[in-house]
Amino acid sequence: MxxxxxxxxxxxxxVDSGTKEQQDAVKAILADVKERGDAALREYTERFDRVALQDFRVSEAEFAEASALVSPEVKQALVEAAANIRDFHERQVRQSWFSTKESGTILGQIIRPLKRAGLYVPGGTAAYPSSVLMNAIPAKIAGVPEVVITTPPGADGKVNPAILVAAQIAGVTDIYKVGGAQAIAALTYGTEQIKAVDKIVGPGNIFVALAKREVFGLVSIDMVAxxxxxxxxxxxxxxxxxxxxxxxxxxxxxxxxxxxxxxxxxxxxxxxxxxxxxxxxxxxxxxxxxxxxxxxxxxxxxxxxxxxxxxxxxxxxxxxxxxxxxxxxxxxxxxxxxxxxxxxxxxxxxxxxxxGSNHVIPTNGTARFSSPLSVDDFIKKSSVVSYSKQDLLANGHKIVALAEQEGLAAHGRAISERLRDFKREE
Amino acid sequence: MxxxxxxxxxxxxxVDSGTKEQQDAVKAILADVKERGDAALREYTERFDRVALQDFRVSEAEFAEASALVSPEVKQALVEAAANIRDFHERQVRQSWFSTKESGTILGQIIRPLKRAGLYVPGGTAAYPSSVLMNAIPAKIAGVPEVVITTPPGADGKVNPAILVAAQIAGVTDIYKVGGAQAIAALTYGTEQIKAVDKIVGPGNIFVALAKREVFGLVSIDMVAxxxxxxxxxxxxxxxxxxxxxxxxxxxxxxxxxxxxxxxxxxxxxxxxxxxxxxxxxxxxxxxxxxxxxxxxxxxxxxxxxxxxxxxxxxxxxxxxxxxxxxxxxxxxxxxxxxxxxxxxxxxxxxxxxxGSNHVIPTNGTARFSSPLSVDDFIKKSSVVSYSKQDLLANGHKIVALAEQEGLAAHGRAISERLRDFKREE
Incomplete structure (x- = not known):
């Protein structure tokens, strides 16, 4: 050294932005899956993974087969690791809060889990069961009711058995044998067999990374690793x-x-x-x-x-x-x-x-502004405002002044409409 | 209706992805500012804002002049609004935590503010002082030591006075008269007069939005509104x-x-x-x-x-x-x-x-997975692991098993190297 x-x-x-050819290929795949759904997924899976699949969903039989192929020692280690990961991430769970004022006004912040999260798991030699735990458990702890995994199948049409075992330990049973940019497309737009999700997490090759970048905004994505x-x-x-x-x-x-x-x-x-x-x-x-x-x-x-x-x-x-x-x-x-x-x-x-801490951690100097994957990545917040008559009476004219200063008269009038009624009631 | x-x-x-011409224009501006710094900023400001500037930073004299131009009524309303925004956002502040185990292991999560945040404020008729409060105050409450604003100057080389008054109320005194994609470039790469930031927030036109999308990953950005x-x-x-x-x-x-x-x-x-x-x-x-x-x-x-x-x-x-x-x-x-x-x-x-709640809120259906702007957007988390000898002795072989299952031998050896020493000590 x-x-x-x-x-x-x-x-x-x-940041690896890929080549022009890679970018164009990803855009074409995204558009095609959006348009043709499962039919497009089948074609890409045949072309890239060299296997013809009718159903993408991993079956009960495949889970059972996988379980028999993983050593008891590894299984036990995964179970204990999962318990530690749960313990760590449970400490990240946040509560909704409300603030009640004497004037009758209530303000607050509600925290809710996302409805559906998709976890991309790479295949081949980079199939890491530990990553399944690290990505899925925070989503489960956040309370996400539907957590699904997509992962490219091997040429035998199967998924790495340790991936399936880890998924079961993490409580994920909805696994689809689709990889690459086409998996990101399916998770974003939905297909006949795969429902659209609210957030996509997990690492992948350049095609997966480019696809995630492309759908950012339509769906939430984790960092570009x-x-x-x-x-x-x-x-x-x-x-x-x-x-x-x-x-x-x-x-x-x-x-x-x-x-x-x-x-x-x-x-x-x-x-x-x-x-x-x-x-x-x-x-x-x-x-x-x-x-x-x-x-x-x-x-x-x-x-x-x-x-x-x-x-x-x-x-x-x-x-x-x-x-x-x-x-x-x-x-x-x-x-x-x-x-x-x-x-x-x-x-x-x-x-x-x-x-127990998460191993999905910001790379490339982005720890300056990013954080390890956590329960926070699987929740959303809503502000709550219940404004009282007393407060509107006291502060309405200030709101009107601010709205008028910004040239937004209709904003002011929404308040004046109420203030006029208060005057009339006097 | x-x-x-x-x-x-x-x-x-x-999601408005802009035209090919807009995308290319933005990429060219970003590359040019990265390369030539303030010289490029000056040229773009002359071309787009029709004003020649030597210094971009708003001076003390300009702040004083602005203050005289804003009505006491609006100022007072901004001061009260700022107090309410502070009160709401202070409730979002989170604490670092540590978990100490009897085995000697300590796990934790440290929460720290970002070092430097940049707020883009649109100019012209869409200059909203309320947005200055909504974007700057959460950053200040998070503890960000350096919060700066960029905003396009008018043809007279000045900034909307209400923007400057709101900035002062929010505690931001570092304001640069640069707008458009060139401002996003300056905040991302830094120039002679403007230091690079860790995060860019605030709304803007299509050029600003495309520029933020382009630098995503090099710097943190808020949602594409x-x-x-x-x-x-x-x-x-x-x-x-x-x-x-x-x-x-x-x-x-x-x-x-x-x-x-x-x-x-x-x-x-x-x-x-x-x-x-x-x-x-x-x-x-x-x-x-x-x-x-x-x-x-x-x-x-x-x-x-x-x-x-x-x-x-x-x-x-x-x-x-x-x-x-x-x-x-x-x-x-x-x-x-x-x-x-x-x-x-x-x-x-x-x-x-x-x-007091934030008015920067997810649009376009993204409330499915996004949240209003908050103190959380200006902090970063670090995991902490202090693993004890006792725990490594008890669990080291499980870690080795997991590493070997994934074919990552050097990961296993990092643990075995310690386990071997423990054996020797016995």
Missing amino acids: RVIPANQYQAKRS GPSEIAVLADDTANPRYVAADLLSQAEHDPMSAAVLVTTSTALADAVALEVERQLVDLPRKSIAEASIQNHGAIILVENLDEGFAVINAIAPEHLEIMIADPFEHLGKVENAGAIFLGPYSSEPVGDYFA | RVIPANQYQAKRS GPSEIAVLADDTANPRYVAADLLSQAEHDPMSAAVLVTTSTALADAVALEVERQLVDLPRKSIAEASIQNHGAIILVENLDEGFAVINAIAPEHLEIMIADPFEHLGKVENAGAIFLGPYSSEPVGDYFA
Whole structure:
């Protein structure tokens, strides 16, 4: 890993907008599915997934078959992870509130779950049951009555069994074997077999990302995810083997993933660089991790922890590990980070799989303004105004003055119409 | 107004994507401002706003001049409105939380304000000081340390004085005289005089809307606003003059605005239709309101209130007025509505200007999944995981199992590296 001083590091910031051809292909697929529904879904599924399907919905028999294919150990781990995720996300649930005034006026904010949420789950080698839990459970906890999943089928017309097991554990039984931009189209516009949803979440390839971007506004979407990132802030108390292993756990995701160590210790910097080389040797996903480390990995030397936190806040990493002597003492210095892992045992995979916090976290520097997926993403708020006669009598003329100042006479008259009646009653 | 049965009404749903020429113009402006900064801003301001500016920032002298131009009555109304908006939005403020477990593990969620927010304020005849309050105050309450405004200058190089007065009342003193797509570019990329922001909010014309859509992901944006809407659900207890006046207060915004009455009463339907005609006669914005009523207005007759709520929920209106005998009794039947106004005195302008709830509300049916602007729009969350040795010892092997199931060996090894040390210590 290259070692560089703080002032020479520049976090990359980019949004993959796809090629013109990809954009046009996505627009055509969206329009076609909107127009022709399931018939179009069947054609695209045959073309892209190489399988002919009549019914898209996963059957009871397929769930049973899947359950038999997943080891009891993995099942048990998924069940426990789901319980932890539920526990964490239940703490995010918010209440509606009302404020009642002596004047008779009542103001409030009602919080309700969305009616129907769609979760896109990638297929193939990137089929992650943990992501099913992370996306579906917050929706269920929010109270969304209908949570559905779309996922591309394999060439055998089936879905990765661990995906089905995780879906069942999360309480999702409505699963449709459709992938790509055509799945986003089905979730947006609805087809004969798949009802339209209010929100689409979940990661996908460039076609899925472009399709989500395109339907944004017709339906709610989660963030446009970029490559995964980790930044580790460490001092000389950190264990270089742990630091290196954690950096590599991020690097193995994608050649575009970024793994960065920010440290006050040149000794640690050297040791981590060595450890990364040593641990890379026999990694199954060595070529991916190596490309990531070479192109987007860096060890940044800083003078002191304050400079370290400044570097971290400029990066706004998706994952931040703080491996220093007193991590809690410095927690308040973190301004921008999606998820913060403190101390030697909070290895990022603990959060990816098990602790209970969400692993869908803002990437690409967007932790400056975005948040991990949460129950908040599956609710909507309505304001409530019940204005009393007494308050309208006292304040009506002010409202009229403001409306007239803005040249919106009909707004003023809606109030005057009432005020006139009050006068008459006197 | 046309009177139609419930099954014949179809709410319009559309997103204005602009013409190809508009899209290309916006992309060119964004790229140019990114490249050339203030020099580009000056050129566009000269071309579109017909004024040559050196400094974009509004000066102290301009603020003082503006203050002298706004009537004490309007100023006082703005001050009181701001106090009510503060009071409402302070109730939305959320706390960070931590959950400490006996095992030593601590999980939590930290809530922090964004660092810098940019508010776009339209110029010309659509310069609304109330919108300045509605957009800026939630950001200030959230604790955003830097809130700035961009707004197009008039041909005299000045900003509408009421905008400046409202900005001062809201506590915003950083105002830049730049409008259009070039303002969105400046807020996104930063220029010599204008720093980049984390989030851009506020309405604008099609160029502003397209520019916001284009930079989505690099910076956070609020919803892409469509034309304003009102739906009134009323029974025979409603006053037809009030209903008509409230429908017209919405209709005067824009020929594309929709004003819809849903009622169980044919007598009310007839009376409201007559009243709308009567009240239209001498409205200053008659031609706009008339076009809105003709093209997008409707009176929908329903058999009973339950059918009425079904129609309302399908429309998912931005504003919903409920003028029936027992509005609170039926409040729980509203599934989709941005803001709900109950009873005869809760005329929509009460909420637009004064009660304290926000008037930036999801349009175009997006109340199905979106919410009024709130303090939540100006904060970000970070998850916190401090995992204990005891918990890693107990659960590490489960995490390894899940990682291996997903084929992510380096994730598993990050955990095994620690587990091996624990074994050695035994």
